[in-house]
Structure formats: structure tokens, C-alpha cells
Amino acid sequence: MNEQDELVARAELYRTKSRGKLHVLGCSHLQATELSQLVEADGRDRADLELCSECDKEIHGVGRTEYASLDAAFEALQFPVENRQLMRDIAGPVDFTKVWAPQSRSYVGVGHLDGRLASAYFNRGFVDVRLDEGGYRRHEMPTFAQAAGGAVRAGGAERPVVMCPTCSMQLPATLLCDSCD
Structure with a gap:
């Protein structure tokens, strides 16, 4: 070798x-x-x-x-x-x-x-x-955040607000609605 x-x-x-x-x-x-x-x-x-x-x-x-x-x-x-x-x-x-x-x-x-x-x-x-x-x-790190699908987002740790299409409540980071489950 x-x-x-x-x-x-x-x-x-x-x-x-x-x-x-x-x-x-x-x-x-x-x-x-x-x-x-x-x-x-x-x-x-x-x-x-x-x-x-x-x-x-x-x-x-x-x-x-x-x-x-x-x-x-x-x-x-x-x-x-x-x-x-x-x-x-x-x-x-x-x-x-x-x-x-x-x-x-x-x-x-x-x-x-x-x-x-x-x-x-x-x-x-x-x-x-x-x-x-x-x-x-x-x-x-504080600036680390992952979007759905595993792609790393640029910018700060804040994620965009995503709303449930059924009840219009804000979805948690899991993107699974706590109200509709």
C-alpha cells in the first residue's frame, strides 16, 4: 500500500x-x-x-x-x-x-x-x-436552525411562522399541529 x-x-x-x-x-x-x-x-x-x-x-x-x-x-x-x-x-x-x-x-x-x-x-x-x-x-450553536427536510437555513435561529391549514394555529418546530392531533 x-x-x-x-x-x-x-x-x-x-x-x-x-x-x-x-x-x-x-x-x-x-x-x-x-x-x-x-x-x-x-x-x-x-x-x-x-x-x-x-x-x-x-x-x-x-x-x-x-x-x-x-x-x-x-x-x-x-x-x-x-x-x-x-x-x-x-x-x-x-x-x-x-x-x-x-x-x-x-x-x-x-x-x-x-x-x-x-x-x-x-x-x-x-x-x-x-x-x-x-x-x-x-x-x-445559537444560530443553528433546520428547516423541514433537513436543509440548513441561512441567517439566525428564528424560523418562519408556519400555520396549520386546518385550524390556523401556529405550528411548532415539529410541523405537527398540537390542536388537530
């Missing part, structure tokens, strides 16, 4: 439950996907599924930019100012020595110089922190 193949073999890759392509957790293609809807790629997935081209670049460090600090990365990627303090608080107990953003500039990753898996991925609306027992825990 050549050095390039070893990088991919060591990478922690994920896919959606419907399979699709393989991605690193921070990939912009997965940002609208709930963490619970992602599956860590196994040997079969790695043999059968294609690696996302952006993730391939990320794994091989193509276009990666390293930063001296999280704050420098947040500023460079123009992360929402209102999320930054909470992100710093989340980063406090996280062990890392390296801060970077991929070529896509879709997230900030933190980890180590020795090739260990990423300790956390900071996205504009959420942070995924690696757990000691494996997997990640998602922390949603």
Missing part, C-alpha cells in the same frame, strides 16, 4: 444511511445531515463507495490552511460572532495542537500533528467533538 492509500485507510470516513459517497465528518456535503443519520464507513463501504473529491483533497492536505489559533480561523472563515464564545467554551477541554481549514473553507478542524483523528470539527452552526469512546457529540 502506498503512502497516499495509507492516508485514506487511516481516515475516519462516514456515509449517509442511504450510502452515497464517503466523507470526513466535517465535509460541507454532510452539514445538513443530522449526526444520527451518519454511519461510520466499514470495510465494505470503503471497497464499494467512492470517496468525495473534496474529502480526498482534505485527507491529502491539498489546499489546507493552518491557523495559529481557533480565533484566527474563526475570523478568517467569518464564523458568526455570536457563536464564537460558545465555540471557545466547547474547545476548552478538547485536546489539540493543530488548527486548520480545508480547501472548501467549510469548517475548522482541530487535532494533532502526529496523525491522530480530528479532535473536533467546528462548523458555522454546530461543533462535533470526538468522544473518548469513539464517535462524536454534536453541539448546536
Whole structure:
């Protein structure tokens, strides 16, 4: 196995439950996907599924930019100012020595110089922190909101008012009317 193949073999890759392509957790293609809807790629997935081209670049460090600090990365990627303090608080107990953003500039990753898996991925609306027992825990930011269908909305955390077509009451975030059930 050549050095390039070893990088991919060591990478922690994920896919959606419907399979699709393989991605690193921070990939912009997965940002609208709930963490619970992602599956860590196994040997079969790695043999059968294609690696996302952006993730391939990320794994091989193509276009990666390293930063001296999280704050420098947040500023460079123009992360929402209102999320930054909470992100710093989340980063406090996280062990890392390296801060970077991929070529896509879709997230900030933190980890180590020795090739260990990423300790956390900071996205504009959420942070995924690696757990000691494996997997990640998602922390949603104040500006994070999801619209129906799982697409992340731009802007603040307020969602548009949606009214029940039957009783004209405002629908909760579940979009299921409490009055008509």
C-alpha cells in the first residue's frame, strides 16, 4: 500500500444511511445531515463507495490552511460572532495542537500533528467533538436552525411562522399541529 492509500485507510470516513459517497465528518456535503443519520464507513463501504473529491483533497492536505489559533480561523472563515464564545467554551477541554481549514473553507478542524483523528470539527452552526469512546457529540450553536427536510437555513435561529391549514394555529418546530392531533 502506498503512502497516499495509507492516508485514506487511516481516515475516519462516514456515509449517509442511504450510502452515497464517503466523507470526513466535517465535509460541507454532510452539514445538513443530522449526526444520527451518519454511519461510520466499514470495510465494505470503503471497497464499494467512492470517496468525495473534496474529502480526498482534505485527507491529502491539498489546499489546507493552518491557523495559529481557533480565533484566527474563526475570523478568517467569518464564523458568526455570536457563536464564537460558545465555540471557545466547547474547545476548552478538547485536546489539540493543530488548527486548520480545508480547501472548501467549510469548517475548522482541530487535532494533532502526529496523525491522530480530528479532535473536533467546528462548523458555522454546530461543533462535533470526538468522544473518548469513539464517535462524536454534536453541539448546536445559537444560530443553528433546520428547516423541514433537513436543509440548513441561512441567517439566525428564528424560523418562519408556519400555520396549520386546518385550524390556523401556529405550528411548532415539529410541523405537527398540537390542536388537530
